[in-house]
Amino acid sequence: MITRTVFRILWVVVSFLFASGIALAVLLLLGALWVGDELRQAAPHDSMMQQGGEVFGLVMFTAAIAPTLTVLPALIAVVIGEVLKFRSWMYYVIAGGISLLAVPLLVGTPGELSTLPPPQATAIFATAGFTGGFVYWLICGRGA
Template sequence: MITRTIFRVLWVVVSFLFASGIALVVLLLLGALWVGDELRQAAPHDPMMQEGGEVFGLVMFTAAVAPTLTVLPALVAVVIGEVLKFTSWMYYVLAGGLSLLAVPLLVGTPDEMATLPPVQATAIFATAGFTGGFVFWLICGRGA
């Protein structure tokens, strides 16, 4: 009984780390594409931006987002799902999306809270969270 619980906890941790990694890759990829498009539109005649906009976008988006990343909301969602034995894919997808969507709001200062993130950034965070939640459900959530 105790070894089954220990292995379950280890499996949840490994699954959570893997799903978080996938969500981070999706977040940075979509963010790089979005910022790259914005840079190309801002400098339409700059050949460097036309050829390497995604690279600059990745650097800029990572620099802007990295200080705000925290796994606490997603960790709370996973613990709730495991304790209450939720096996529904919908719970993990929605919880993943909401937890990653809450990250910019949780780490912002009160002055920054007056202006919500742009719609594109919100969609990028939510999509990455949905992906991470779905990956976690595929690996581990079905057997909660």
């Protein structure tokens, strides 16, 4: 009984780290594409931006969001799902989206609408969270 619980905890940790890595990869990829497109539109005649906009976009997007990244909302969602034995893919997908969407909102100052992220960034964070939640469900959440 104790061995099974220990292995389950280890499996949850490994699955969470893998799903978080996938979500981070999706977040950075979509963010780089978005910022790269914005840079190309801002400098349409700059050949460096036309050819390497995604690289500059990746650097700028990563620098902008790196201080805000935290796994606490996703960790809370996983613990709730495991303790309450939720096996539904819908719970993990929605919880993943909400937990990653909460990250930029938690960093902002309460009551200030100017700190809300742009709609494109909101969609990118939610999509990455949905992906991470689905990957976690595929690996570990089905057997909660």
